[in-house]
Amino acid sequence: MSYKIPMGPYHPGLEEPYKLDMICEGETVQDAKLRIGFNFRGIEHLAETRNYIQVIALMERVCGICSNIHTLTLCQAMEGLTGLTPPPRAKYIRVIMAELERLHSHVLWAGIAAKLMGFKTMFMTCFELREKVMDVLQAISGNRVNYSMNRIGGVNRDITDPPAILALVEALEAEMARTVIPIFTTSSTARSRCAGIGVLTMERAISCGVVGPVARASGLPQDLRRAAPYAAYDEMEFDVPVQPDGDVRARLLVRALEIMESCKILRQALAKLPPGEIHTEGEKFPFITGTATSRVEAPRGEVMYSVSWKEGSRNPARVHVRTPTFAVMPAIRWMVQGARLADTPLIQASIDPCYSCTDR
Amino acid sequence: MSPLESISERLGITEPWVEKGGVHWLTPGAKSVREVAQAMNEFHARFVTITAYQLPGDQGFRLEYHWDLNGQLLGFPFQLAGNSIESIYDLCEATDWIEREIHEGFVIDFVGREYEPLLLRQGDTPGVNLREEKK
Numbered sequence: 001m002s003y004k005i006p007m008g009p010y011h012p013g014l015e016e017p018y019k020l021d022m023i024c025e026g027e028t029v030q031d032a033k034l035r036i037g038f039n040f041r042g043i044e045h046l047a048e049t050r051n052y053i054q055v056i057a058l059m060e061r062v063c064g065i066c067s068n069i070h071t072l073t074l075c076q077a078m079e080g081l082t083g084l085t086p087p088p089r090a091k092y093i094r095v096i097m098a099e100l101e102r103l104h105s106h107v108l109w110a111g112i113a114a115k116l117m118g119f120k121t122m123f124m125t126c127f128e129l130r131e132k133v134m135d136v137l138q139a140i141s142g143n144r145v146n147y148s149m150n151r152i153g154g155v156n157r158d159i160t161d162p163p164a165i166l167a168l169v170e171a172l173e174a175e176m177a178r179t180v181i182p183i184f185t186t187s188s189t190a191r192s193r194c195a196g197i198g199v200l201t202m203e204r205a206i207s208c209g210v211v212g213p214v215a216r217a218s219g220l221p222q223d224l225r226r227a228a229p230y231a232a233y234d235e236m237e238f239d240v241p242v243q244p245d246g247d248v249r250a251r252l253l254v255r256a257l258e259i260m261e262s263c264k265i266l267r268q269a270l271a272k273l274p275p276g277e278i279h280t281e282g283e284k285f286p287f288i289t290g291t292a293t294s295r296v297e298a299p300r301g302e303v304m305y306s307v308s309w310k311e312g313s314r315n316p317a318r319v320h321v322r323t324p325t326f327a328v329m330p331a332i333r334w335m336v337q338g339a340r341l342a343d344t345p346l347i348q349a350s351i352d353p354c355y356s357c358t359d360r
Numbered sequence: 361m362s363p364l365e366s367i368s369e370r371l372g373i374t375e376p377w378v379e380k381g382g383v384h385w386l387t388p389g390a391k392s393v394r395e396v397a398q399a400m401n402e403f404h405a406r407f408v409t410i411t412a413y414q415l416p417g418d419q420g421f422r423l424e425y426h427w428d429l430n431g432q433l434l435g436f437p438f439q440l441a442g443n444s445i446e447s448i449y450d451l452c453e454a455t456d457w458i459e460r461e462i463h464e465g466f467v468i469d470f471v472g473r474e475y476e477p478l479l480l481r482q483g484d485t486p487g488v489n490l491r492e493e494k495k
Contacts, residue, residue, distance in 0.1 A: 037479035044465075045490055080381050209407045209454030222406070227431025291413075292381035293426075295433060304433075306411040306424070322409035322458075330457055359479060 002030060005341065009038045015112060016355035022336065022344065029336045029344060034329060039359035047319035052078065052152065055316060059305075060146045062321060063357045065108065068101045069298040070321070071150035073305045076230060078152050080292035081309055082285045088274040090154035091232040095269045096165075097140070097149050098231070098296070099262040103172070104133045105299030106255045106262075109352045110180060113252065116346045117193040125179050129172065136168045154279025159270075166270040173263035184256040194249035198335040198347035201246055208331040211324050212301020213258065214351050217243045217250035224297040235272070236265045248350040255352075291318075300324035300352050323357035363403065363429055370399050383426070383435040393425060396436050397448040405429040407454040412462045414492055415439075421468060440468065447473040465490035 008019035017038035023031045043062055047055050059074045060067045072094055079085065086094070111126030134144050140159055141147035149155050159165060184190050200210070205218035215222050223240045225233040241257035243250035289311040295304045301324030308318040328351045335347050361369070364377050364384060371391055378385045388396055400407070405427035413422045421440040426433055438445060447470035449455050459470045460478040467487035480486065 033476075035477075037477070037481065040479045077382070206404075206406070207453045209452075222428075224431065228433070290381060291424075293383050293433065293435075295382075295408075302408070302428075304409060304426070308413060318411075318413055320409075320411040326457060327409075327454070330454075 001025075007344065009035070015349070015353070018353075018355050018358075020332070020336075020344070020348065022341070024341060027341050029339050029341060032333050032336050034332060036329070036355065036358055039356050041360060043360045044319055044321065047316055049315060051314040052316070055319065056150065056152075057146075057148070059319070059321070060148065062323070062360055063354055064145060065105045065354060066101055066298045066300065066303075066357075067146045068097050068149055069296055069303055070305075071148075072098060072231070073294050073296040073303050074307065074319070075150045075152050076294035076296070077292045077305045077307045080294065081288050081290065081307065082152060083288065084153035084280050084285055086154040086279065087277045088232070089158075089276045090278045092269050092273050093155045093157075093159055093278065094150065094231040095233060095236065096159065096266060096273075097137075097147065097155075099265045099269070100133060100137050100140075102262045102299040103259060103266075104130060104137065105352070106259050107133060107176075107180070109255060109349075110184065110252075110259075113346065113349055116349050117189065119187075119189055119193075122180075122183055125183075129175060129180065132168070132172055132175070136165060136172070139165065139168070151279055152285070154277070156279070158278050159273065162270045162273050166267065169263060169266045169270065173260070173267075176259055176263070181256050181260065184252050190252060191249060193346065194247065194252055194350075195245075196247050196249075197339055197343045198248045198350055199246045200331055200335050202244075204331065204334050205246065208327075208334070210301070210328045210331050212298070212328065213251055213254045214328045214331070215301065216241060217254045218246040219244040224295055224302055228295065230294070230296060232269065236268050238265050248346060251350045251352075298324055300354060300357075301328060321360055323354065323360070325351070325354045325358045329353060329358060364432070364434075367399060367403055367429075367434075370402065371395065383433050385435045385437065388436050388438065392446060393423075393436070393438055394446050394448055394451060396425065397451045400427045400434075401451060403429060405434065407452050408433065410455065410458045410462060412466050412468065412490075414466060414490070421466060423462070423468070443467060444469040444471050446471050449473045467491055 002025050005022045009017040019035035021033045022029045050058050059070045062070045107126050107130045111123045114122035138144050200218050202219040221242045238261045241254050243253050291308040293306045304322040306320040310317045375387050408426040411424045423438045425436045464480050464486045
């Protein structure tokens with residue numbers, strides 16, 4: 001006999017509100033339906049009522065974790081309309097902020113995943129590390145959540161003491177290499193809780209159009225930093241970790257390895273930070289009528305912004321945001337099919353969902 | 361022949377690709393969105409999203425369909441005189457949520473599929489968010 005188990009929209013196993021209606025046979029999930037929209041704020045509509053400065057501050061609030069990525073993508077799209085090109089130093093600072101944000105996001109996710117695995121000490125370790133990443137972000141931007149770093153044509157704040165930031169990053173890297181990485185890659189607890197569950201095959205990953213670490217954990221080597229470099233990524237050397245198994249453990253491994261790759265990029269960017277301006281000179285610039293699109297590899301995968309401006313208008317005619325979780329989340333249906341009910345919170349967490357981004 | 365030229369040839373479109381605003385655009389002309397989606401599947405392009413724009417006056421809507429091909433963002437604009445366009449959900453599973461979202465935001469009907477609510481709650485009215493009512 002099958003029965004329906006609703007999980008959410010408010011549930012201890014979920015980080016934010018959304019709903020999963022699962023059809024179960026005993027303890028095994030047969031099928032599931034997802035329901036989102038509990039955080040819907042109408043931000044795309046609100047963006048049409050903001051001018052080109054205000055809209056940056058607004059879109060920074062789409063997500064609380066990858067707020068910098070949203071302004072970076074939006075500013076890149078708007079730079080496409082204004083014809084402005086950020087100076088080299090600004091491009092490097094954008095890379096540094098983006099990688100620090102990736103570290104922050106991945107370590108936060110690792111902590112939450114550890115908690116759902118029943119690995120509380122690891123949760124504490126990850127959150128302690130996350131605080132240190134946030135300290136670095138605060139040292140650069142003055143803020144811990146919404147950094148206000150990006151502007152049209154560059155960045156708002158300089159990195160005045162790169163060696164000091166580099167020392168913080170190296171200390172972080174050493175701590176992660178000593179604790180998080182070996183535990184997540186070799187611990188029997190992580191292996192027994194994660195291996196073989198929540199599998200998303202490569203074929204299904206392709207048909208669902210998933211992005212980011214979830215795609216890479218299903219054997220798809222897609223990463224916009226490599227395939228379509230932006231900012232200063234074409235000057236960075238790094239690997240794109242890919243795992244073939246498509247299970248929760250593969251997603252864990254991909255993110256653990258990406259933490260080390262982010263540290264590698266940060267070391268390069270801080271060491272090679274070019275001198276010069278951090279934004280284009282002059283406050284006035286013309287907006288070209290039309291639409292422009294930009295994509296960035298956020299911690300959770302590809303973010304895409306399409307912006308449209310009407311002639312003479314200070315406000316955008318349209319701002320469309322395609323967030324990575326919006327692309328990845330429908331695949332949860334396939335990941336939970338055949339899974340044990342008790343594994344479903346961890347399977348859902350394994351995509352590192354951002355409901356706030358998804359609902360906008 | 362480059363992949364983009366191969367796509368043009370496969371679709372039988374003689375218009376050139378135009379790179380603008382970060383996107384490689386191909387005007388589909390008389391080709392339907394389903395023909396484009398089938399071609400994209402054959403070239404193993406990854407569906408990215410659909411962006412909807414409401415056009416001024418009675419011009420209807422423009423839907424921009426985006427696929428990624430080896431890091432290149434491809435765009436196919438479709439102008440809708442009315443409120444409907446064929447769904448490609450059966451050809452491309454990844455379009456499910458964005459078709460539902462556009463339906464709720466702009467009251468555009470994707471013909472050939474059934475919807476369940478996505479962002480809207482019971483009692484909400486489609487179109488109140490992004491669709492401008494004509495004065």
